Amino acid sequence: MNILTTSFTYSVTQGGLAVAADLVVVFVTPADLKREPDLAKTSPLVHPAVDQALIDSYGRSLFKAKQQEVQVIPTLGNLEAPYVAFIGIEDGPVSATGLREAAAAAAKAAARIKAAKVQIHVRQDIVEGPGGLEPQQAAQVLTEGFLLAQHRRKTAKQDAPAPYITESVEWVLTPSDAEDLNGKWERGIERGRIFAEGTVFARNLTNLPGNQLTPEGLAEEAERLAERLELEIEVLDEWSAAEQGMGGLLAIGQGSINPPRMIIVHYKGNPESDETWGLIGKGITFDTGGISLKKAEGMEEMISDMGGAAAVLGAMQIIGELKPAINVIAVIPSAENMPSDRAVKPGDVITTMSGRTVEIINTDAEGRVVLADGLTAAIKRGATKLIDVATLTGAVMVALGDVTTGAVTNDETLVQQVIKAGHRAGEPIWPLPSYPEYRKQLSSEVADLKNTGGRLGGTITGGLFIGTFAEEKPWVHLDIGGTAWLEKERGVTSKGATGVMVRTLAELLL
Incomplete structure (x- = not known):
């Protein structure tokens, strides 16, 4: 490729x-x-x-x-x-x-x-x-x-x-x-x-068909990028992920013949600094919805469900070429979400890498589950500030269309920095509220939390699920569910994958 x-x-x-x-x-x-x-x-x-x-x-x-x-x-x-x-x-x-x-x-x-x-x-x-x-x-x-x-x-x-x-x-x-x-x-x-x-x-990575870009293929692309830019990379297969307790990633990937991968790229531009950015990108290379199967119409666009992973890798390419004096850990939890006799089911309870248990209510709310392990992996490797990018919800498109990326955060200062970087990059971002009442929608009777809080406030509750695993570190979630893919070209953006948030992340870190 x-x-x-x-x-x-x-x-x-x-x-x-x-x-x-x-x-x-x-x-x-x-x-x-x-x-x-x-x-x-x-x-x-x-x-x-x-x-x-x-x-x-x-x-x-x-x-x-x-x-x-x-x-x-x-x-x-x-x-x-x-x-x-x-x-x-x-x-x-x-x-x-x-x-x-x-x-x-x-x-x-x-x-x-x-x-x-x-x-x-x-x-x-x-x-x-x-x-x-x-x-x-x-x-x-x-x-x-x-x-x-x-x-x-x-x-x-x-x-x-x-x-x-x-x-x-x-x-x-x-x-x-x-x-x-x-x-x-x-x-x-x-x-x-x-x-x-x-x-x-x-864009090119996101546009690849699902049969050409599996989790293993995405890991290979990341390895080629790391080799070209002389970056350190870890690729954890399903056995290594199991050893490290990555129950969220394994649960979502277990229904596919193509096993999941946890991809971690390290950039150390300032070894003397204690600050390390953690960039986490959702890498679902194809999303059928799993047992909670999506409707057939438009499912072909689910090749774009790894748009967050592509954004993180694109930003790492920029960082690797410009070599700023910063430290970055890029984490990409990658899986295929497929229905099969092995697939995770609604009602299952899984244990994530953080030790928190999650009740699966809807298997189509899979991105937040793999990102939970992605945030934990970044933190365990020293990340002090966290930005996750994900095609997380259809609800964000209902709220903001295909023009604006939605943001959920636990740190007002950090989200304003991200919004300003988006303005410089020409990629608008709109912050959404994160009141405690939204978090209560994720309460479960049988686990620490459930993976969906229902239709109301879906973009917010999806983001807050991920934020639970930030361990109170400064964190911003960017939902590109509406902006990662366009039905027709607009301005600088061609039809199909947009590569949104690559330049925002680069502007932020540089």
């Missing part, structure tokens, strides 16, 4: 608009289309003839420079480049999200005309960092947007054409007196490339 991303080359120059390319990209605002005629002549956007074609489109209401709106105009020999793509952006300071989406629109325009070499003209108000962004941040988000928008899900069709990928991008900066501007942009572009490739790694 090859799920690595395609590399591309880039360069940064300052000066006039460069044109030796297949496509020139220019960002324009509505104000640019209303300029005085004299200014348009003395200071053209690209070339007077091309600009006039753009103004004509505006006059006919074919192009209004709305955000992400694209107008591709042939240059008809007026420039060396055969096409110019004008991309609409907002008037005034452009937000990080606005820049990402504008770059995504540019990437899609490049793919549409099969442009191998693209030159992007960066406006003066973007060059030095708009809307409170630093130049390096502006370069990063533009690069992320361009690369992420080019990604397409790989298919097994015999006659499917390969998605068109731009080979090189040249960022042409408006001349500026800012010190080391080119260097800041180069560093930002490189960081953006690393962030985008970590996200694409997670």
Whole structure:
């Protein structure tokens, strides 16, 4: 299995608009289309003839420079480049999200005309960092947007054409007196490339069919990643998991012919520090619901039930490449949730690695059970702060749709840090309440707790189940049940797996 991303080359120059390319990209605002005629002549956007074609489109209401709106105009020999793509952006300071989406629109325009070499003209108000962004941040988000928008899900069709990928991008900066501007942009572009490739790694992993990605296969992918980045890794098979008392993981995995795995990756960037981040990702490689069988419609999308594991591995790829001075333990409890004569049943009582007993009410509430052992494994290996990422509930989609990730926490300071990191990454997160009354819904008459508190407040109670195993350490649960998979592409995100939370976790830790 090859799920690595395609590399591309880039360069940064300052000066006039460069044109030796297949496509020139220019960002324009509505104000640019209303300029005085004299200014348009003395200071053209690209070339007077091309600009006039753009103004004509505006006059006919074919192009209004709305955000992400694209107008591709042939240059008809007026420039060396055969096409110019004008991309609409907002008037005034452009937000990080606005820049990402504008770059995504540019990437899609490049793919549409099969442009191998693209030159992007960066406006003066973007060059030095708009809307409170630093130049390096502006370069990063533009690069992320361009690369992420080019990604397409790989298919097994015999006659499917390969998605068109731009080979090189040249960022042409408006001349500026800012010190080391080119260097800041180069560093930002490189960081953006690393962030985008970590996200694409997670997308490709999540998009793999269930027959191609079993728990053992997921462990092999993690091993390849660890070997490439020189990270320490443990992979516990079913026998090792039994020796360590991982009753939650084993119970969920016992119904499948493909046995479970506990995957643990260590990054030690600051051995002198006592602080260690624990990242725990739900790794259910396919989820039928078990004995509490899901309905058939849409079950094929349950290949995405390891989206949390993919997010953690994608973040570890970024961390392993940038090598920050932090310590991280990434834990991925991985299993297939299948119905069989061996499968865990409603009414069963199991003992987790922490020693707590759990009454299984619904076998389709399996992710929280394997994550219980995942949190305990992270804590036993020294984690002091915990973030778990999981496609945990359908209820989160009812509440927040496919736009926002839900969060449950026991630490307000930590969750605000996570939310801010999500804002920087363009991945919105919304905190949900965690009042004691919700926790009472998990009370069981025969065990320490039961694995579901019913339909009401399902996202909250699911998160609080996991939080029980945090042992009062700072902890945040991120429910990506609505955001890990899209039915159609949107902005920087292609159809299928989104790789959501890869960049949020990286922003948080870096």
